[in-house]
Amino acid sequence: MLKLGVIGTSWICRQFIDAAIETGKYELKAAYSRSLEKGEAFVSDFPGVYVFDDLANFVNFEKLDVIYIASPNSLHYSQTKAAVESGKSVIVEKPAFSNPKEWDEIHRLAHENGVYVLEAARHIHELVFQTIKDFLSDKTITGANLIYAKYSTKMPALLAGELPNKWNPKFSGGILADLGVYLVYWAIGQFGLPEAAHYKAQLLPSGVDVSGYGLLRYGDFDVSLYSAGNSFSYQSSEVYTTDGTLIIDSPATPSSIQFVKLDGNSEQINIKIAENPLFAEADDFADFLSNPTTSENKKNYADWTELSKFVNQILFTMRQDAAIVFDADIDD
Ligand SMILES: NC(=O)c1ccc[n+]([C@@H]2O[C@H](COP(=O)([O-])OP(=O)(O)OC[C@H]3O[C@@H](n4cnc5c(N)ncnc54)[C@H](OP(=O)(O)O)[C@@H]3O)[C@@H](O)[C@H]2O)c1
Structure with missing residues (x-):
């Protein structure tokens, strides 16, 4: 049983705790919040959980094997650094991190401290991601058009003149970081590292992107990416091949996939979706952390880490193309 500590008191942290417990492989031991009262309310369904409002005491708590972090993006670096330096995975x-400099430093520290850093890109752990990969493995790709646009629950606050974390460069916000990251992960997970990446975005007065079009250039095909937080898209995503077109209702939250052959005949691809979308990653990470030195797990960690690094690099390149600067990019 892995002893789990969590940072963050929003719905996504609760969803991860539920997924972790559902796997039967974790036990919630501690939570960190800036407010003891808020932290205690957050874990009130889980008796016996220790609550901390001091980060150093939390990461040093000896009853923890792994810490899950769901805080605003720019805080991931300092919180992960503190955890890793205390010997926690x-x-x-x-x-995961705002730029390649942060990514490299964290992974150097993790290696030095003999612990592991895993990026919670939930959708690449879901069975359907591998189903698609297997389906495409004998096909020649000629392009793809990936979309994730959802009107943000934080849009009304933004329009009212507030600056929610999600839209704040101080917290490494913006739509590429929020939703576009799913598409970049999906594309690189399916097709590998592109030769070049471009991004044109509509920027908010805060300097981060509210919507944007990305282009990933592969040797002989291109992948377009559209993400937005100020509109809903009901359009499906598509992967084009020399045999036909794979239509996916949403790469980030797939529920229906079909392949339309060049002659117009179509077949539905059978997929299995877990009720909790974080279940697959929680399960994969538990299997890994329980026994990280088997050859299969070493390979899994190397693959996840390489993908995380590539995604971090491409997100940074895309941001630079659209002149989006986070506070985390500026040296003190
Ligand atoms: N995988 C997914 O499906 C998914 C879905 C949603 C979000 N996410 C990711 O999860 C992370 C958290 O997103 P979120 O929308 O939950 O963020 P959030 O609501 O802005 O913040 C999450 C938690 O961080 C703490 N926090 C908030 N503002 C802070 C500040 N100014 N300084 C220090 N701590 C602060 C709060 O906890 P306390 O007040 O208790 O300290 C809060 O509960 C992001 O990286 C996001 O990309 C992933």
Whole structure:
């Protein structure tokens, strides 16, 4: 049983705790919040959980094997650093770190301290991601068009003149970091590292993107990405091949996939979706952390880490193309 500590008191942290407990492989031991009262209310369904409002005491708590971090993006770096330096492995929400400098430093520290850092890109752990990969493995890709646009629950606050974390460069916000990251993960997970990446975005007065079009250039095909937080898209995503077109209702939250052959005939691809979308990653990470030195687990960690690094690099390149600067990019 892995002893789990959590940072963050929003719905996503609760969803991860539920997924972790559902696997039967974790036991919630501690939670960190800036407010003891808020932390205690957050874990009130789980008797016996220790609550901390001091980060150093939390990460040093000896009853923990792994810490899950679901805080605003820019805090992932300092919180992961504190955990890793205290000898704890970390599962950190996407996007894990603000730029390649942070990514490299954290992974250097993790290696030095003999612990592991895992990026919670939930959708690449879901069975359907591998089903698609297997389906495409004998096909020649000619392009893809990936979409994730959802009107943000934080849009009304933004329109009212507030600056929610999600739209704040101080917290490494913006739509590429929030939703676009799912598409970048999906594309690189399916097709590998692109040769070049471009991004054109509509920027908010805060300087981060509210919507944007990305282009990933592969040798002989291109992948377009559209993400937005100020509109809903009901359009499906598509992967084009020399045999036909794979239509996926949403790469981040798939529920229906079909392949339309060049002659117009179509077949539905059978997929299995877990009720809790974080179940698959929680389960994968538990299997890994319980026995990290088997050859299969070493390979899994190397693959996840490489993908995380590539995604971090491409997100940074895309941001630079759209002149989006986070506070985390500026040296003190
Ligand atoms: N995988 C997914 O499906 C998914 C879905 C949603 C979000 N996420 C990711 O999860 C992370 C958290 O997102 P979120 O929307 O939950 O963020 P959030 O609501 O802005 O913040 C999450 C938690 O961080 C703490 N926090 C908030 N503002 C803070 C500040 N100014 N300084 C220090 N701590 C602060 C709060 O906990 P306390 O007040 O208790 O300290 C809060 O509960 C992000 O990286 C996001 O990308 C992933």
